[in-house]
Amino acid sequence: MAPGRAMDPRLGHEPGLGDLGARARRAIEEARAAGVTRLVTVGTDAAQSEAALALAEANEGVWATAGLHPHDASAGVETVERLVAGQPKLVGIGECGLDYHYDLSPRPAQREAFAAQVALACRHGLALVIHTREAWDDTFDILASAGPPEHTIFHCFSGGPTEARRALDVGAWLSFSGIVTFKNAGEIREAASLCPLDRLLVETDSPYLAPVPHRGKPNAPKFVPLVGAAVAGAKGVAVEEVEDASWAAAEEVFSLGHPSSGHRRSGPCAR
Numbered sequence: 001m002a003p004g005r006a007m008d009p010r011l012g013h014e015p016g017l018g019d020l021g022a023r024a025r026r027a028i029e030e031a032r033a034a035g036v037t038r039l040v041t042v043g044t045d046a047a048q049s050e051a052a053l054a055l056a057e058a059n060e061g062v063w064a065t066a067g068l069h070p071h072d073a074s075a076g077v078e079t080v081e082r083l084v085a086g087q088p089k090l091v092g093i094g095e096c097g098l099d100y101h102y103d104l105s106p107r108p109a110q111r112e113a114f115a116a117q118v119a120l121a122c123r124h125g126l127a128l129v130i131h132t133r134e135a136w137d138d139t140f141d142i143l144a145s146a147g148p149p150e151h152t153i154f155h156c157f158s159g160g161p162t163e164a165r166r167a168l169d170v171g172a173w174l175s176f177s178g179i180v181t182f183k184n185a186g187e188i189r190e191a192a193s194l195c196p197l198d199r200l201l202v203e204t205d206s207p208y209l210a211p212v213p214h215r216g217k218p219n220a221p222k223f224v225p226l227v228g229a230a231v232a233g234a235k236g237v238a239v240e241e242v243e244d245a246s247w248a249a250a251e252e253v254f255s256l257g258h259p260s261s262g263h264r265r266s267g268p269c270a271r
């Protein structure tokens with residue numbers, strides 16, 4: 001699959017990485033060699049968001065998001081909010097959302113941080129990148145009361161057809177990860193098969209969830225073509241169709257052609 005369209009390579013996500021810059025640059029080079037020429041790297045707390053923004057600033061074809069992951073919700077949204085202004089390579093708010101599987105922050109703090117970031121995305125006209133796990137109802141409730149932003153993405157989509165329809169009904173994009181290649185992921189492939197091509201993104205979520213045949217090993221943006229191929233298989237369409245469509249969808253949802261910051265990339269929220 002070339003040229004590639006990795007979203008969410010999470011180049012900055014490995015904690016305690018002394019040589020992050022060098023490793024990230026290597027990951028970008030390897031991705032380019034595999035035809036993956038544009039990347040969005042995702043923030044999950046203040047430090048990771050700053051690293052993502054610095055990486056994007058230093059590399060052509062790399063953009064960043066800034067956000068507070070539900071795991072870190074207790075830190076308070078103000079820790080990432082201060083990073084948002086005047087960032088030409090910032091294309092989204094997130095990962096943010098709810099994770100009731102791990103519950104690493106208390107649920108009320110998760111809900112508060114998520115709602116605040118929905119509002120932040122609305123205020124700045126940025127895309128919203130959602131992480132949700134075992135929390136579909138609360139996720140949709142908060143989206144309904146706070147927005148949703150015009151450009152909303154369910155990252156690492158892990159629902160089945162029912163959740164896919166709910167997400168599509170609120171106008172969101174579904175981003176599929178390496179899970180779509182896993183043997184036991186029939187529900188997710190069903191979700192991919194019903195997702196219209198213009199609402200579909202592919203990502204690696206690296207360093208996690210490496211696609212088959214690299215499952216269990218560290219993931220990397222260069223593997224995103226394997227995700228695209230699995231999505232094409234689920235939909236029964238040519239790989240090139242998924243390439244073209246996911247490229248265009250990523251461009252639209254992250255407003256990648258937008259000339260500079262300080263301008264609203266997406267429209268205002270409904271509420």
Ligand SMILES: [Zn+2]
Pocket residue numbers: 095131132155156
């Ligand atoms: Zn996530």
